Amino acid sequence: MNTQLTSDQIEFYCENGFLIIDDFLIGSELSLWQDAVDEAVAQHVSCPDAFHNQKGEDNYYKNVFVQCVNLWKTSEKIKQLILDPDLGRLAADLAGTSGVRLYHDHAMVKQPWANPTNFHVDNPYDPFYSHQAIMFWVALDDATIQNGCLYFLPGTHKTSNFEVGGNLGQVGIGELFHEYPEWIEIEPYAAEMKAGAGVFISGMLAHAAGPNMTTHPRRAFAMLFMPEDAIFNGKKSALPDEVFAKLKAGDMLADDEHLPLVFSYQGDN
Ligand SMILES: O=C(O)CCC(=O)C(=O)O
Ligand SMILES: [Fe+2]
Secondary structure, eight states: OOOOOOHHHHHHHHHHSEEEETTOSOTTHHHHHHHHHHHHHHHHHTOTTSOBGGGSSOHHHHTTOEEEEOGGGTOHHHHHHHSOHHHHHHHHHHHTOSEEEEEEEEEEEEOTTOOOEEEEOSGGGSSBOOTTOEEEEEESSOBOTTTTOEEEOTTGGGTOOSSOOOOOSTTOTTTHHHHOGGGTTOOOEEEOBOTTOEEEEETTSOEEEOOOOSSSOEEEEEEEEEETTOBBOSOOTTOOHHHHHHOOTTOBOOOTTTSOEEEESSSOO
């Protein structure tokens, strides 16, 4: 894993709200990640209690992607790969925070002929509000214009708010622009990425993905990190039931079992 950062890269992230690390996985690491995620996804979709978005009523959203959440809890291999302090340090350095917890992971598989992922902002859906929320999205297949690569609206992390996140259902790719008309002229950045590349995305950045117009799945695996001092805002979102049950708005999100501390400058790692 390439976990080095230059000051230019940090500056790019602060300015644009995303940063692509082209050569994140090195050599045989890519097949290790692909195999671990394939195995965990196969196990997950066959488990009736596991959360994935194929269960909902909304046929359009069902066909945006297959999303499997918290694979680190069922796959020892994924746990080993992602609860990595070097990765956590990268996220903390880019987000400008003293440490990060894993909020959740998710595999995002865009099947052949999948619908586009509408423009949206992630953090308004999270159980904490923060400009330091950051996601790391790793391409497990080449992500191309044809199979549904990500698109970013550079700089929108500076003007988005915590109230409006957008909608991934059948409202239209650009529905978010009704809420943020000032973004309408911002040219989207098409993030074509080779398998093994990763991209850090601010939780406040507007992003989307195209449809998959190929006969092969577009696999990606993402980790959502939250600052170590994140405060619960009352939303359950993807929090496990037992964590949510114990919380009241204003509490610190510091459950070491379910929201593990991946890296902290204040701790021992
Ligand atoms: O992979 C995709 O199509 C969208 C990913 C995304 O929006 C997310 O993980 O927050
Ligand atoms: Fe997103």
